Amino acid sequence: MTTATHLSSLGRAEATLFVRAKGNIVNVLFIPVMLLVVLVVTMTRFDLDSLGLALGPVMLSTTAGVVLVFALYVPLTTAYVVRRDELLLKRLRTGELSDPVILTGTALPAVAVAVVQFLLVSAIVVALTDAGLPTAPHYPLIALVLGCAMLAALACATSAFARNAENVQAALLPAVLVLPATSGAFFPLEAMPQEVQDVFQWTPLAPVIDLVRAGWSGDVGAGEALVRVGTLAAWTAIAAGAGHRWFRWEPRT
Amino acid sequence: MESGANDTVIHAEGVWRSYGPGAHAYDAVRGVSLTVARGEVFGLLGTNGAGKTSTIELLEGLAPPTRGSIRMFGRHDPFRDRARVRPRTGVMLQEGGFANDLTVEETLRMWAGCTSTPRPVAEAAGVVGLTGRLRTAVKGLSGGERRRLDLALAVLGSPELLFLDEPTTGMDPEGRRETWSIIRGLRDMGTTVLMTTHYLEEAEQLADRLAIMHRGTIAEEGTPAGIVARFPSSLGFALPPGVDASLLPALDEAVAQVDPGAARAGAGGPGGRTGDRVRLTTDRLQRTAAHVLDWAREEDIELIGFNARSASLEEVFLQIADNGAADGGRTHSERRAG
Incomplete structure (x- = not known):
């Protein structure tokens, strides 16, 4: 009960700040929309049929990947760095809130935005393609829940490597480049050599892409789905461990 | 509660x-x-x-x-x-x-x-x-x-x-x-x-x-x-030129610190010169001050810039800070540790 009150108070304040920070409008609205437009153009150039893929599920999985990285991970890392530099995190730690509540409360608006974006863009994609409603909705659900947790934890870890708000972009760059490219979010992994696919299926974001796609295509067996969920859970644990190890509550002096 | x-x-x-x-x-x-x-x-x-x-x-x-x-x-x-x-x-x-x-x-x-x-x-x-x-x-x-x-x-x-x-x-x-x-x-x-x-x-x-x-x-x-x-009070004054600090009466309760022959131009007496500057620290300020003033009256000596101060928190603070400065500093590698 108190945890819920704490989270909602912190989440509400953070949402107010989220709306007031100009950069977020760009990250949250402009970038994903532009990326999606570009992706529609490039995806249609791949011969998806010959890869045995349908445009709808591929677009949906791409949406999940892009939204998690650009609408959740990027603004949340920035938020952690800014709150740390404002000494707000340190101040909050002097109060009754536990550390996980402080981190979660700060993440709430970004998570909410990412989920809402995914749902909205999905609705558009479903309407424009013949994807239809998901036949196995539990796969995208698990992918989204664990994906949010993993990228929020990664945001904690990443924030430690940004000395201040000006340096956030550089700290974000590796994950922003690597995660979508190795997961099939930017282009289907099926278009790559088998050896590359064998390696890339173990990268952090790849299970999210596969599971979301499986929600619509239904072409994943229970055993393989379990491996995907296990991979995603393992990366989430690793990200959480990294966040716990490196997160800084106050600026470096 | x-x-x-x-x-x-x-x-x-x-x-x-x-x-x-x-x-x-x-x-x-x-x-x-x-x-x-x-x-x-x-x-x-x-x-x-x-x-x-x-x-x-x-x-x-x-x-x-x-x-x-x-x-x-x-x-x-x-x-x-x-x-x-x-x-x-x-x-x-x-x-x-x-x-x-x-x-x-x-x-x-x-x-x-x-x-x-x-x-x-x-x-x-x-x-x-x-x-x-x-x-x-x-x-x-x-x-x-x-x-x-x-x-x-x-x-x-x-x-x-x-x-x-x-x-x-x-x-x-x-x-x-x-x-x-x-x-x-x-x-x-x-x-x-x-x-x-x-x-x-x-x-x-x-x-x-x-x-x-x-x-x-x-x-x-x-x-x-x-x-x-716990900290002593202090008395300070300068003697006129020609009056040696060794002429001061013996005071058991006070410790004297003499800055000898600080004959600085323009700093005090008629000739623009002062003699020894004296600083006494004492646990019994009133008694020490009375002794010094009695002596000065009997000898007809003007104590230049005479002042008597009880210890204050500020003096205690400065003494503690000074003591530390004397015993050779450690490097402060860390700035927020106020």
Whole structure:
């Protein structure tokens, strides 16, 4: 009960700040929309049929990947760095809130935005393609829940490597480049050599892409789905461990 | 409130705090022990870098001590038993800790939501005189107003124990006096206060007991009057040219320090010259002063620039700081350890 009150108070304040920070409008609205437009153009150039893929599920999985990285991970890392530099995190730690509540409360608006974006863009994609409603909705659900947790934890870890708000972009760059490219979010992994696919299926974001796609295509067996969920859970644990190890509550002096 | 058996609010024993790894570690706090009783205003004084903030952060439970132990309210460790201690404490950090884009009201409301038994937001703003600024963004507040907002957050949960790290820094004299009266009001209602300050007047005005820190240790501790009483008073004057300091009467209770033949042009007497400058330190100021003045009258000597001063907190403070400067400094690799 108190945890819920704490989270909602912190989440509400953070949402107010989220709306007031100009950069977020760009990250949250402009970038994903532009990326999606570009992706529609490039995806249609791949011969998806010959890869045995349908445009709808591929677009949906791409949406999940892009939204998690650009609408959740990027603004949340920035938020952690800014709150740390404002000494707000340190101040909050002097109060009754536990550390996980402080981190979660700060993440709430970004998570909410990412989920809402995914749902909205999905609705558009479903309407424009013949994807239809998901036949196995539990796969995208698990992918989204664990994906949010993993990228929020990664945001904690990443924030430690940004000395201040000006340096956030550089700290974000590796994950922003690597995660979508190795997961099939930017282009289907099926278009790559088998050896590359064998390696890339173990990268952090790849299970999210596969599971979301499986929600619509239904072409994943229970055993393989379990491996995907296990991979995603393992990366989430690793990200959480990294966040716990490196997160800084106050600026470096 | 607990029974009278538990009257010790803070008990710290041999507490150390080190920053940095292994051989490069810097010890900001080096074996501090202190006890704060319920209802007391305890002042932590010290020069910059003395370890005040490093110490208060340990007591607040922001970090565990490298060595030593801290007990709050008789039994809780402030770091490990955070969930039990925090609802009973209020904290004002040395510096800010606000989201700049939130208004005063939004900031107070957020803290109220994070506090077990918050006062109403309007009341909290009223106590610190920010009622007219509720809709102002934090980034639009003056330094003094930010300190007041910080104080409002610290007392929002009506804490039993209040930590104030330099509560009036950046305030104008009026704001400072208002803050003092708020702190007195809280003490009168039974709140225990542990505060750091580098304003000696503030410490003298508010603190029931003081500890003066220097280089990570407590150099002096006691009531303001008690600390001052342990330090000698001083007398100072210059003798006219030609009068040798060795002619002074013997004074058992005083220690003389003579600056010989400081014959500086324009510094005093008729010829623009003075003789020996004398500084006497004594535990019995009145007696020593009477002796010196009697002698001067009998010998018909004018004591140039005669002054007699009881020890003050300021002198005690400066003496402690000077002593440290003499015993060869350690490098301060760490700047926020105030």
